[in-house]
Amino acid sequence: xxxxxxxxxxxxxxxxxxxxxxxxxxxxxxxxxxxxxxxxxxxxxxxxxxxxxxxxxxxxxxxxxxxxxxxxxxxxxxxxxxxxxxxxxxxxxxxxxxxxxxxxxxxxxxxxxxxxxxxxxxxxxxxxxxxxxxxxxxxxxxxxxxxxxxxxxxxxxxxxxxxxxxxxxxxxxxxxxxxxxxxxxxxxxxxxxxxxxxxxxxxxxxxxxxxxxxxxxxxxxxxxxxxxxxxxxxxxxxxxxxxxxxxxxxxxxxxxxxxxxxxxxxxxxxxxxxxxxxxxxxxxxxxxxxxxxxxxxxxxxxxxxxxxxxxxxxxxxx
Amino acid sequence: xxxxxxxxxxxxxxxxxxxxxxxxxxxxxxxxxxxxxxxxxxxxxxxxxxxxxxxxxxxxxxxxxxxxxxxxxxxxxxxxxxxxxxxxxxxxxxxxxxxxxxxxxxxxxxxxxxxxxxxxxxxxxxxxxxxxxxxxxxxxxxxxxxxxxxxxxxxxxxxxxxxxxxxxxxxxxxxxxxxxxxxxxxxxxxxxxxxxxxxxxxxxxxxxxxxxxxxxxxxxxxxxxxxxxxxxxxxxxxxxxxxxxxxxxxxxxxxxxxxxxxxxxxxxxxxxxxxxxxxxxxxxxxxxxxxxxxxxxxxxxxxxxxxxxxxxxxx
Numbered sequence: 248x249x250x251x252x253x254x255x256x257x258x259x260x261x262x263x264x265x266x267x268x269x270x271x272x273x274x275x276x277x278x279x280x281x282x283x284x285x286x287x288x289x290x291x292x293x294x295x296x297x298x299x300x301x302x303x304x305x306x307x308x309x310x311x312x313x314x315x316x317x318x319x320x321x322x323x324x325x326x327x328x329x330x331x332x333x334x335x336x337x338x339x340x341x342x343x344x345x346x347x348x349x350x351x352x353x354x355x356x357x358x359x360x361x362x363x364x365x366x367x368x369x370x371x372x373x374x375x376x377x378x379x380x381x382x383x384x385x386x387x388x389x390x391x392x393x394x395x396x397x398x399x400x401x402x403x404x405x406x407x408x409x410x411x412x413x414x415x416x417x418x419x420x421x422x423x424x425x426x427x428x429x430x431x432x433x434x435x436x437x438x439x440x441x442x443x444x445x446x447x448x449x450x451x452x453x454x455x456x457x458x459x460x461x462x463x464x465x466x467x468x469x470x471x472x473x474x475x476x477x478x479x480x481x482x483x484x485x486x487x488x489x490x491x492x493x494x495x496x497x498x499x500x501x502x503x504x505x506x507x508x509x510x511x512x513x514x515x516x517x518x519x520x521x522x523x524x525x526x527x528x529x530x531x532x533x534x535x536x537x538x539x540x541x542x543x544x545x546x547x548x549x550x551x552x553x554x555x556x557x558x559x560x561x562x563x564x565x
Numbered sequence: 566x567x568x569x570x571x572x573x574x575x576x577x578x579x580x581x582x583x584x585x586x587x588x589x590x591x592x593x594x595x596x597x598x599x600x601x602x603x604x605x606x607x608x609x610x611x612x613x614x615x616x617x618x619x620x621x622x623x624x625x626x627x628x629x630x631x632x633x634x635x636x637x638x639x640x641x642x643x644x645x646x647x648x649x650x651x652x653x654x655x656x657x658x659x660x661x662x663x664x665x666x667x668x669x670x671x672x673x674x675x676x677x678x679x680x681x682x683x684x685x686x687x688x689x690x691x692x693x694x695x696x697x698x699x700x701x702x703x704x705x706x707x708x709x710x711x712x713x714x715x716x717x718x719x720x721x722x723x724x725x726x727x728x729x730x731x732x733x734x735x736x737x738x739x740x741x742x743x744x745x746x747x748x749x750x751x752x753x754x755x756x757x758x759x760x761x762x763x764x765x766x767x768x769x770x771x772x773x774x775x776x777x778x779x780x781x782x783x784x785x786x787x788x789x790x791x792x793x794x795x796x797x798x799x800x801x802x803x804x805x806x807x808x809x810x811x812x813x814x815x816x817x818x819x820x821x822x823x824x825x826x827x828x829x830x831x832x833x834x835x836x837x838x839x840x841x842x843x844x845x846x847x848x849x850x851x852x853x854x855x856x857x858x859x860x861x862x863x864x865x866x867x868x869x870x871x872x873x874x875x876x877x878x879x880x
Contacts, residue, residue, distance in 0.1 A: 312825075312826075314690070361872065365872055365875070366875070367871070367875050368819075368825045368826070368875070370815070370825055371815075371819050371825060371871050371875070372871075374812060374815065374816065375816070375864070375867055375868030375871045375872070376868065377864075378860075378863070378864030378867055378868065379861065379865055379868050380864070381860060381864060382858075382859075382860035382861025382862065382863060382864035382865070383864075385857050386857050386858055389857050495694050498690070498691065498694075499691060499694070502691050508688055508690065508691075538705075538706075538709075539702075539705060540702045540703070540704075540705035540706040540709070541702070541706070542702075543698050543699070543701060543702030543705065544698075544702035544706070546698055546702075547695045547696065547697075547698035547699035547702060548695075548699065550691065550694075550698070551681065551687070551692065551695050551696070551699075554681075554687040554688065554691060554692055554695070555685070555687075562686065
């Protein structure tokens, strides 16, 4: 019994169970839900959220109440930049990716400098930055949808590339390996965990914590920019609030994936499962053909249920 | 440490006050009729909802928590109030019943948040995001689309005057009075103690969970006040009301010098913060900037103000 309990407390196990239950529920509600091509479709949507959540998880693992509320605006900015740089031409995909990633990385670094050099709480810094970027987006686009995805990018995201899977899934897998390598096989990764669990101790052992943290926010920006490229590849064009819907889901995927919001613990594989579970949940709720309000209430209730399983904080009585 | 820094220590709301005065002066130059009764009244009507939500948010933040669901509570309270008024009839009695139902809705929503965060020990950010989804789902269930008017007696009273002063000014004054009363209660000290050191407060024997719940209930109640004001302004039911107010209220609280980590700050500061946010919008509007630059400049000034306030408070 105890062993089952320990196993169930493991976020990876829990998220996997949640995914299987949701798949079964979907198949029951609408036969064909768990068909191969449907699952591929779901994974594509989950990949977009998962890439955004990669940056979010880095910032959260880094500790000191790390959080990035500007990812939504950065995703919109990435999509807008990429869309305008490539404007429908296949040859300009690489410059578009570089431009989107470069701009959002730079803004992420500014977030990081605000958090480290000026010691502004991350929630406030990234919230303020969100407002600035949204303002910038209005200036850049004048409020109208703009930019066009190149056909090649669209088929890379939406059409099968290899083994029946679209290219974006291979990108996601590559990012997963990169995240694992970064966090578990480099001194950078170990420093991030050390800093997340005890910043003072990390600083006293000589780690450049400010530099590390600034980089984490830069990486969060970079991942948001890449997510923006995927979003425009998925939908074809972009509008200024296209990324807003990813802000809180990226945080929830991180929490479901077993990354503690207090920092210093968790890994990206859990976050990937979290992103898949979250996408599946939304999809199952859509299949239910409920009214929008019903879906909302169930979505909120399931989130609370997940919190019951592993979003709980330590008891005060020791 | 210079004398100036001594005065400012722990009183970053003084900087917010100075910023507010500067903004009022700039606004006065840009808009010469600012200080006429009508313009002041319409400004207050616009600022009042955020002021009220920011006051409520302060009590949650003081205890070291956060409430992202206040925007959804505003929508739910609005919809409940309007639905009750329309179900009962359109008289004064119906309005009073509707307002009571609205206030109760706010309190119950706050209780629900507080229970989940303080008793169940759920993480506040994700929890209040989730409850916010539930609250707005319920608002959409009760009223799928905007519409359903409130009787004239409601919005006429709200936009009218009492003893020669606008009703909105009375509400503003009453809110400040409520804050002033709370300042004198031991409750506020307990709240700050819980936010400053949860373990310490627990070991002193404070009922930590109850105090945190009370913070959330106050946030729910003040959100309900804000919602009733917005309802007086729009005179109808709107299940999407108050969308942006959750994040703005956090900005206002931070601008007012309350530490997000909890433990120190004041609701008066948040009132100043909310007024500053409102005045930034005013000044930008009257500065005659091209429309597409207004959001950007507003974002930049807000970020600068947030950063500046925190830097000054630390000196």
